Amino acid sequence: MQQFLKFWFLSPGLVLASALNLPLPVAAQGLFSPAVTVNEEVVTYFELEQRAQFMRLLGTAGDPYEQAREELIKDRLKNAAVTEAGINISEEDVLAGMTELAGRANLSLEEFTKVLGQNGVAPETLRDYTSAGLAWRDYVGSRFLSRARPSDAEIDRAMGRAGTGGVQVLLSEVIIPINAQNAGQVEEIAEQISQLKSYSAFSSAATQYSASDSRNNQGQLPWMNLSKLPPQLQEVVLGLKSGEITAPMPLQGAVALFQMRGIREVTGSAPRYAAIEYASYFIAGGRTPEAMSTAQKIASQIDTCDDLYGIAKDQDPSVLDRQSLAPSEIPQDIALELAKLDTGETSTVLTRNNGQTLMLLMMCGRTADLGAGESESREGVANALTQQRLGAFADSFIEQLRADAEIVIK
Known part of the structure; x- marks a missing residue:
């Protein structure tokens, strides 16, 4: 599992402003009174201020105080899930995680904690941040890893070994809802549409019968990368000449027809x-x-x-x-x-x-x-x-x- 989950919870960029001596917000209600409760779990003003200052030093974009509050809320939600799953992080793993984070600032762990301390961040804040991230990493891996692993076919597609290249198509569509009550009528209409011979006739049919939003544009779709279409439809569309219409295509709850209006190759390959x-x-x-x-x-x-x-x-x-x-x-x-x-x-x-x-x-x-x-x-x-x-x-x-x-x- 570790090979898939190497510290993906940590920020990919780390900017440590060691020369900064930024002021911390003052909570009128007291540092250790609740700033937020999450399912009755308390986040104190002290935690909030510590995390905000820590995020400033990490160079986090946006308002550090707002970002800190959101992250601490998420931490409480994560901790509840982790606790319920019975996941515990060893002291050795926490230490390794802290060392990894320090290394992203090109500092040893001792140097890192010293700079944090000089800027008002307690060592416990770093420890809590790291421990929570590691525990959540393990939880996500145990819960989702089996679903996240790609198939061989998906790897092939990602490596560019499959797909149709830089081809775009210009289509019109008619999507007609179908159910048990109107099936006979819809099938008859769809067959008639498939026999049409002009763009204008197909456009009229789209305006009259289609349930798709494109009916407001006479069924016309914009240029589209062929790779965006369902794989099973790509070959059908490529076989059409300009003006030709597909046979009625049964879908779940609808019948679809497409008319080819144009096809072109574009520079480079289309996204896969x-x-x-x-x-x-x-x-x-x-x-x-x-x-x-x-x-x-x-x-x-x-x-x-x-x-x-x-x-x-x-x-x-x-x-x-x-x-x-x-x-x-x-x-x-x-x-x-x-x-x-x-x-x-x-x-x-x-x-x-x-x-x-x-x-x-x-x-x-x-x-x-x-x-x-x-x-x-x-x-x-x-x-x-x-x-x-x-x-x-x-x-x-x-x-x-x-x-x-x-x-x-x-």
Whole structure:
């Protein structure tokens, strides 16, 4: 496990301002009174001021006091999970971690603690910071490592051994919802659309029948890297000539058709993705006006996938599903919608439960290939992919813990 988890909890850049003698904020309520409570666990003003000063010395971006409060809140959440899992860090590991951190400032541990002390940071603050990071590293590894390891196919993609190169396509789409009640009618309409012979006729069909947001633009999508499309669709699209339309493609809860409007090669290779992370929030009612209104309201309130944990708080856990999958593992209807989204964007096209449940789909992020050439070892690529995924899993889990926690800032 250690080869995958080498101090990824530590800041990658360390700037120690040893000449600074920065003042500490003064808490009117007293240094050892509560500044924050997290599920009744106390963070004192003393801890807050110590961490803020420590983060100043590390060169942390942003307001050190605000950053310190956020980090200490997360530490309390992490410590609770670590304690419940029965994870303990040895004194030798803590000492090694402190030495590693000091080394990033090109100092010995003795020199490092001396400089911290000269700037008002107690040795216990360094010890607590290091111990918490190591314990959390071990917890994340034990919980998520098996899910974070990439497959051989994912490593191949990351090393550039798979993919289609620098090709972009210009498509139009029609996405028609289908259920048991309208299946016959939808299949007939889809077959008729597949026989159309002009761009204008396809555009009219998209405006009339499509449930996708692109219907507001006559079904027309912007130029898109072919590698963004689901792998199973890439070959189909490449086989189209300009103006040609695919046969109706059955999806879960919909039928899709695509018309080719253009294809081009671009300089360099198109991005390839080892994994795509997305979140699905499920709303009862399908595509009813009430459900769509709820989805739009939620979409206007969220900026990242982490925000959905707050929306889903106190609800059945099944209402929110967050995944990080290789492109080939993503259901085709979801993959089609994700291909149109940038990070933080949402879609309300898809449904589940035979059209009775609306899916608010959000793109969390894409794990690009690492630009690895053939000379790079598979082990190195695998480790890098694992680190990326562990970080994503850990961040997602912390946000879930935070959404469920009772946090009181004094």
